[in-house]
Amino acid sequence: MKYAIATYILCLACCMAWGQQFAGRHLIEFEKLDAEHAREDKLIAAGNRFLAELYSNEFIDEPIQFDRVDTLRMNVYYWAAELMYDHQEYAEAVRLGLKAAPLFREGDTSDIHSDCCSIIAVSYVRLGRFDDAAVYAKQCYDIDVLTGDHRRIASSLNTLGAIYMSARQAELAEQYVMHGIEECGKTDNLGLLAVLKGMASEVYHHQGRDSLSLQYADEALDIDRQLDRKSKIAIRQAQRASALIGLHRYDEALKALGEAIPQLRADGNDQSLGIADIQMGHLLLASHQNEEAAQYLAEAIGIFSRHHDLYNESAAQKAMAEALRADNPSEALVHLERYNQLHDSIYDSETGLLLSQYHANYEVEQLQASLNAEHATRNILFYVIAAILLLIAAGVFVTWRRSIRHQREIYRKIESRFAAIGAKHLAAADKETDGVLETRPADSVSPEDEFLLRLTDIVEQHCQEGSSLGVESLASALGMTPYQLRQRLADCTDAKPLEFIQSIRMKRACYMLDTQPQLTISEIAYRLGYEDKSNFTRAFKRMNGMTPSEYLKRASHKGSEK
Numbered sequence: 001m002k003y004a005i006a007t008y009i010l011c012l013a014c015c016m017a018w019g020q021q022f023a024g025r026h027l028i029e030f031e032k033l034d035a036e037h038a039r040e041d042k043l044i045a046a047g048n049r050f051l052a053e054l055y056s057n058e059f060i061d062e063p064i065q066f067d068r069v070d071t072l073r074m075n076v077y078y079w080a081a082e083l084m085y086d087h088q089e090y091a092e093a094v095r096l097g098l099k100a101a102p103l104f105r106e107g108d109t110s111d112i113h114s115d116c117c118s119i120i121a122v123s124y125v126r127l128g129r130f131d132d133a134a135v136y137a138k139q140c141y142d143i144d145v146l147t148g149d150h151r152r153i154a155s156s157l158n159t160l161g162a163i164y165m166s167a168r169q170a171e172l173a174e175q176y177v178m179h180g181i182e183e184c185g186k187t188d189n190l191g192l193l194a195v196l197k198g199m200a201s202e203v204y205h206h207q208g209r210d211s212l213s214l215q216y217a218d219e220a221l222d223i224d225r226q227l228d229r230k231s232k233i234a235i236r237q238a239q240r241a242s243a244l245i246g247l248h249r250y251d252e253a254l255k256a257l258g259e260a261i262p263q264l265r266a267d268g269n270d271q272s273l274g275i276a277d278i279q280m281g282h283l284l285l286a287s288h289q290n291e292e293a294a295q296y297l298a299e300a301i302g303i304f305s306r307h308h309d310l311y312n313e314s315a316a317q318k319a320m321a322e323a324l325r326a327d328n329p330s331e332a333l334v335h336l337e338r339y340n341q342l343h344d345s346i347y348d349s350e351t352g353l354l355l356s357q358y359h360a361n362y363e364v365e366q367l368q369a370s371l372n373a374e375h376a377t378r379n380i381l382f383y384v385i386a387a388i389l390l391l392i393a394a395g396v397f398v399t400w401r402r403s404i405r406h407q408r409e410i411y412r413k414i415e416s417r418f419a420a421i422g423a424k425h426l427a428a429a430d431k432e433t434d435g436v437l438e439t440r441p442a443d444s445v446s447p448e449d450e451f452l453l454r455l456t457d458i459v460e461q462h463c464q465e466g467s468s469l470g471v472e473s474l475a476s477a478l479g480m481t482p483y484q485l486r487q488r489l490a491d492c493t494d495a496k497p498l499e500f501i502q503s504i505r506m507k508r509a510c511y512m513l514d515t516q517p518q519l520t521i522s523e524i525a526y527r528l529g530y531e532d533k534s535n536f537t538r539a540f541k542r543m544n545g546m547t548p549s550e551y552l553k554r555a556s557h558k559g560s561e562k
Helices: 002-035 040-056 069-086 090-103 111-126 130-147 150-166 170-184 190-206 210-226 230-246 250-267 270-286 290-306 310-324 329-346 349-374 378-420 447-465 471-477 482-493 497-515 521-527 533-544 548-561
Strands: none
Touching: 002 040, 002 069, 040 069, 069 090, 069 111, 090 111, 111 130, 111 150, 111 310, 130 150, 150 170, 150 190, 170 190, 190 210, 190 230, 210 230, 230 250, 230 270, 250 270, 270 290, 270 310, 290 310, 310 329, 329 521, 329 533, 447 471, 447 482, 447 497, 471 482, 471 497, 482 497, 497 521, 497 533, 497 548, 521 533, 521 548, 533 548
16 A cells, blocks of 8 residues: 555656646746736747647647737636646646736626636635635626526535535535525536535535435436546545445445545546545544554645645644554644644634625625515615624624633632632642642542532543543543533532533643643643644633633743742
């Protein structure tokens, strides 16, 4: 297996080198002349040579030649962006596409203008820049709506669905994909219908609705088998594997991936191959074949890092950390750090807000289109919907604020209770002996206090081991049912079990930040059972009103004042 993967990567590198040489033969010359503002005849000759070479290599279906500089520049940069996307050089596709986009005149509804926006959008998705992707996907959709071309509308809705799914907003992605399937139903394009049903399969898998995901994947597979598209069949098999893994039908998933991966390698489809490698990695991890899983995941990481595909690289890095965690924890931590770095750069609050804004615009446009069709009173209903959306947003915000206040109040109550019974919750009483907390002082305490101390010891033990702890596991350790645990804890502190566990973990986090300066925030999160640094940071801020970094700065400032 190792030699097969190495051989594939070597062949792929040779193909990429050829592609770059092929693309660069006249494109570099054209860009240089364009930057130097060379004479029009020279620029036209260089651009037409580039387009002629695309035709001679069967990248475009018919010869294209231009005698006007403005039209030539637009087409050269657009087709260069298409070429780079085909070679999975997404950063270059964006760079060249952004050169072409401003050259289209305002109001241009041509297919090439729509295609240019689409190429930029899908390339931005691969680079993990979802807010930028949404800008151009929305422009593509607007152009296609103006033309009334149902096939192109369905295609741009598929792109929008992919953006929202990649940004972990699968419920919103579902709306775009289902609308796309509806639009595609107005055409006879079975190939596009297979693509949309495949996307629907991925969306429902991300929602955890794997039976429905498998149904759509099977429908897409049947269409591609009917069309005898071997390369697409391999992609559908990979999509089926995701759903089958979610349904714990591992043998069927293994068979599907066993058919898909060789075909994807033969096709040179890096993107789908890397995703299938991640699926195979998860499948092997489920059967505890960690070493074999790491081989597939290493190939996926190599593919996605080479193509600067941050979104899929982050998934591969996280799975690799899991594969190495037992046998090579230090190397696992390196991959986990890389995952956290990628995750934080992709999923930030600004991206979420921008995507929500674009989706809100889409919903308003859908509403307006419906109103136009029904000759309804547009303005009144629009303002009613806007008011409802504002009320919903305000309600969500108020609920969120109340939730944070409640968590902090529970946190303070638990601290006060321990202070009252004289238990030094972490720092004073946590003298560790061989990694295990020392037995607490046998003071005379009430049964309720004794219960809380015992509960705390169990939670702290799991914190020290860096493992997660659920309600059922905690109840079992106490010899109780989850219901009995909830009732007993509510009587003592008004807290729910997960709130109590979280408060202990956060207190432990503060203790480690105060006393172990050699540890990074990622290491502390890892030791407390958080695989995702950003989740740890959010939990810490909700409980303490500041991030771990801000906590350290404040502690440092207090120390300097003393």
